[in-house]
Amino acid sequence: MNKFRIEDLSVRYLDNNESLRKINMEIEENAITVLFGPANGGKSTFLRTLNRLNDLADVKEMSGKVIFHEDNILEKTTDVIELRRRIGMVFSRPVPLPLSIYENVAYGLIMEGEHDKKKLDNAVENALRKAVLWDELYDRLQDSAYAISGGQQQRLCLARVLALEPEVIMLDEPTSALDPVATAKIEELLNQLKATYTIILAPHNIQQAARMADYAAFFLMGELIEFSSGKEMFLNPRDRRTQEYVSGRYG
Amino acid sequence: MSKQQGNLVITGIIKIAGYSSIVFVTLILIFLLREGLPALGSVPISQLFSTIWYPIQGYFGILPLILGTLLVTLVAILIALPFGVCTAVYLSEIAPKWVKAVLKPVIEILAGIPSVVLGFIGILVFVPFIRTFFNLPTGLTGLTGAILLALIAIPTVVSIAEDALNTVPDSYRQAALALGVTRWQTIWGVTLPAAKTGVLTAVMLGVGRALGETMAVMMVTGNAPVMPTRLNSILMPLRTMTATIASEMGEVATGSTHYQVLFFIGIVLFLLSLAINVAASWVSMRQRQRSERILS
Amino acid sequence: MDKSSRTSTLIAESAGYTLVHLITLATIIPILGLVGYIIAKGSPAISWQFLTAAPTDGMRAGGIFPAIVGTVYLTIGTAIFSVPLGVAAGIYISEYAADNAATRLIRLAIINLSGIPSVVYGLFGLGLFVIFLNFGTSILSASLTLSIMTLPVIISTSEEAMHSVPNSFRVVSTSLGASRWQTIRKIVLPQALPGIVTGVILGLERAVGETAPILFTGAAFYLPQLPSSPLDATMALPYHIFVISTQVPGMPVEIQYGTVLVLLVFVLGMNLIATLIRTRARAKRVW
Numbered sequence: 160m161n162k163f164r165i166e167d168l169s170v171r172y173l174d175n176n177e178s179l180r181k182i183n184m185e186i187e188e189n190a191i192t193v194l195f196g197p198a199n200g201g202k203s204t205f206l207r208t209l210n211r212l213n214d215l216a217d218v219k220e221m222s223g224k225v226i227f228h229e230d231n232i233l234e235k236t237t238d239v240i241e242l243r244r245r246i247g248m249v250f251s252r253p254v255p256l257p258l259s260i261y262e263n264v265a266y267g268l269i270m271e272g273e274h275d276k277k278k279l280d281n282a283v284e285n286a287l288r289k290a291v292l293w294d295e296l297y298d299r300l301q302d303s304a305y306a307i308s309g310g311q312q313q314r315l316c317l318a319r320v321l322a323l324e325p326e327v328i329m330l331d332e333p334t335s336a337l338d339p340v341a342t343a344k345i346e347e348l349l350n351q352l353k354a355t356y357t358i359i360l361a362p363h364n365i366q367q368a369a370r371m372a373d374y375a376a377f378f379l380m381g382e383l384i385e386f387s388s389g390k391e392m393f394l395n396p397r398d399r400r401t402q403e404y405v406s407g408r409y410g
Numbered sequence: 411m412s413k414q415q416g417n418l419v420i421t422g423i424i425k426i427a428g429y430s431s432i433v434f435v436t437l438i439l440i441f442l443l444r445e446g447l448p449a450l451g452s453v454p455i456s457q458l459f460s461t462i463w464y465p466i467q468g469y470f471g472i473l474p475l476i477l478g479t480l481l482v483t484l485v486a487i488l489i490a491l492p493f494g495v496c497t498a499v500y501l502s503e504i505a506p507k508w509v510k511a512v513l514k515p516v517i518e519i520l521a522g523i524p525s526v527v528l529g530f531i532g533i534l535v536f537v538p539f540i541r542t543f544f545n546l547p548t549g550l551t552g553l554t555g556a557i558l559l560a561l562i563a564i565p566t567v568v569s570i571a572e573d574a575l576n577t578v579p580d581s582y583r584q585a586a587l588a589l590g591v592t593r594w595q596t597i598w599g600v601t602l603p604a605a606k607t608g609v610l611t612a613v614m615l616g617v618g619r620a621l622g623e624t625m626a627v628m629m630v631t632g633n634a635p636v637m638p639t640r641l642n643s644i645l646m647p648l649r650t651m652t653a654t655i656a657s658e659m660g661e662v663a664t665g666s667t668h669y670q671v672l673f674f675i676g677i678v679l680f681l682l683s684l685a686i687n688v689a690a691s692w693v694s695m696r697q698r699q700r701s702e703r704i705l706s
Numbered sequence: 707m708d709k710s711s712r713t714s715t716l717i718a719e720s721a722g723y724t725l726v727h728l729i730t731l732a733t734i735i736p737i738l739g740l741v742g743y744i745i746a747k748g749s750p751a752i753s754w755q756f757l758t759a760a761p762t763d764g765m766r767a768g769g770i771f772p773a774i775v776g777t778v779y780l781t782i783g784t785a786i787f788s789v790p791l792g793v794a795a796g797i798y799i800s801e802y803a804a805d806n807a808a809t810r811l812i813r814l815a816i817i818n819l820s821g822i823p824s825v826v827y828g829l830f831g832l833g834l835f836v837i838f839l840n841f842g843t844s845i846l847s848a849s850l851t852l853s854i855m856t857l858p859v860i861i862s863t864s865e866e867a868m869h870s871v872p873n874s875f876r877v878v879s880t881s882l883g884a885s886r887w888q889t890i891r892k893i894v895l896p897q898a899l900p901g902i903v904t905g906v907i908l909g910l911e912r913a914v915g916e917t918a919p920i921l922f923t924g925a926a927f928y929l930p931q932l933p934s935s936p937l938d939a940t941m942a943l944p945y946h947i948f949v950i951s952t953q954v955p956g957m958p959v960e961i962q963y964g965t966v967l968v969l970l971v972f973v974l975g976m977n978l979i980a981t982l983i984r985t986r987a988r989a990k991r992v993w
Binding site: 240247256271 | 872874875876877878879880881882883884885888892893896897992993
Binding site for chain 2: 726729744816819966
């Protein structure tokens with residue numbers, strides 16, 4: 160089953176940076192789809208299109224379709240707030256909101272209008288458990304989210320997304336600011352989570368791409384060069400440019 | 411009311427508030443024109459721009475008031491400029507951090523002192539001082555007003571000039587120092603010239619502050635509406651536009667010619683400050699674009 | 707460069723440094739001197755009676771209570787109008803406005819508002835509030851006039867405070883399904899609050915000390931009793947200072963300095979509070 164079907168997606172910003180040209184691909188459920196390629200190739204743009212976070216940016220033009228549950232989410236009529244709850248996102252640097260740990264995890268639910276203390280408590284605990292943070296943080300939930308380590312912060316950001324029980328989790332270079340131990344923890348977590356979620360990951364290096372990919376998409380200068388299973392992509396790439404990138408000749 | 415509607419209402423209110431400043435500037439202009447333009451019908455233009463201001467006898471020449479304002483402002487800025495720029499240079503380029511942390515609040519204190527308080531101190535301290543120092547019949551002179559105006563303009567000049575100096579990239583200073591130029595030469599030869607337009611903006615806004623100041627000038631300049639024709643007019647009593655409005659508006663009948671002319675002076679002041687502020691923001695905007703080009 | 711010319715450059719430079727120091731001192735010391743002088747000369751006049759009694763004997767004796775109360779009323783009146791409007795306008799410019807011609811026009815209008823001479827605000831208040839809207843010479847007219855005058859300070863400082871909140875917070879909040887208004891209310895405003903409060907206080911500080919805008923819109927020379935409604939005129943500290951230092955012959959200097967000191971305490975007290983809030987908020991800030 161595919162979660163997204165992307166047809167002829169093109170995006171251009173006012174400053175012409177990081178645009179996308181005619182992207183066609185499908186994103187599978189319960190798998191990790193890896194987007195990789197040199198910087199400014201359009202990976203972030205792609206992710207920010209799927210949850211319409213691009214609405215905050217200066218988009219000059221956007222065309223094509225992104226089909227999610229039979230609907231083209233690029234339509235004006237899309238309920239973007241509902242969409243963003245179903246498609247969670249984790250960013251390259253951990254950005255805890257300037258609130259307590261508890262409030263960070265409960266943030267999305269509170270914004271949704273959930274005020275039942277009991278439900279919120281449960282949701283926070285569940286989310287923190289899924290992100291393997293509960294044991295570390297259960298007795299300091301009221302502390303500032305800035306009082307914990309960078310690795311914990313990034314897992315907190317993941318927990319914050321999980322609390323909304325989304326269908327899709329997108330991660331944009333989630334480990335680029337983390338040390339190897341914290342990175343390993345996040346990767347392990349993603350491998351567990353893919354049983355229940357659709358995961359789209361833009362890794363911050365090619366090794367992580369190769370380790371994590373069930374499916375892989377190679378983005379170069381706004382174009383999707385190659386899209387295949389992870390195994391195929393890294394062992395037997397078809398396109399010359401993919402071969403060169405995978406073997407480390409540029410990028 | 412649903413949450414969505416609530417959001418819409420709030421967004422609407424915020425949007426209206428956002429445009430409020432345009433509404434107010436327009437309203438101010440409209441009301442000044444409404445009350446002040448009829449002056450052109452009551453008083454012939456040639457008379458309006460003549461040299462005698464003596465409303466009781468029907469003389470409405472605003473020229474002495476305009477020149478009074480310009481003269482006091484000019485002298486004020488000549489005083490404020492060296493003090494203001496030197497202090498800004500000291501704060502931005504020379505002062506150790508802790509000194510800066512102490513001095514900046516002091517400058518802010520000066521900015522916060524109400525002009526009526528400065529006027530009061532002017533009457534009790536500066537007026538007698540000017541009288542004895544220059545051996546004049548009265549200490550209520552243009553110069554006394556200019557000194558107070560300088561005090562009022564200095565904080566503006568210091569803070570904007572200091573901002574301008576702070577935006578000069580450190581690489582300029584380092585490049586100069588690396589060439590073996592001393593710090594002193596760097597300040598005057600590199601940093602200050604690079605911040606030139608910022609300092610210019612500071613001076614312009616200082617002029618704007620001084621031009622519009624009312625109470626302090628009114629209290630110490632003697633309020634004699636004479637034409638300041640010679641340079642030593644600064645050592646005699648004179649009268650500014652703002653002081654004229656403030657001292658006479660209370661006594662005129664609404665709608666009378668005198669009333670209209672006072673509003674007309676208001677229009678002149680409004681246009682002058684408009685011109686200065688637009689020019690200053692144009693200069694600083696151009697500067698910003700230029701430095702962006704240089705840096706990118 | 708030979709040795710002697712280098713020495714003479716050095717001497718010239720150290721003379722230059724000394725000059726800069728001296729000029730800075732010449733700027734700073736009078737300010738402190740001024741404040742110290744007023745405190746020294748004014749504090750003997752300050753007594754409970756001075757602060758709580760009405761002036762008597764043609765203002766040459768008694769206290770300044772009505773002027774203090776009037777200034778408090780005007781400050782509150784100004785805050786009622788200018789704070790909500792100014793902060794909302796700040797929100798609009800920082801969070802909603804696109805970078806287009808309309809926004810540039812708004813910015814230009816704000817710059818102009820901040821440059822208009824205070825006495826011109828007085829004229830405007832007279833024309834619009836006192837005469838056209840028929841509010842008369844009143845606390846209401848004076849407060850409205852002062853509000854419009856303080857508006858640019860409040861707008862620009864609020865905008866700046868919100869602008870300094872990192873954009874990543876907005877992006878994250880939005881990505882978690884918060885609407886724009888929710889993001890502003892839950893994240894941007896709380897984080898910008900100290901900056902906004904500082905700006906509001908600094909704006910009101912200016913209103914407290916202004917005389918020219920209230921001259922013909924609400925200030926009274928002398929009132930035997932306190933104003934009983936917003937449509938009454940009122941005494942106010944700055945105007946009172948003007949009156950007793952220029953309009954009343956034979957005024958005891960002590961009362962003059964005492965009154966000036968009270969106004970100065972008002973204004974500098976607000977300044978101090980604003981500075982404290984700003985410093986504390988900077989120290990506590992996590993980003």
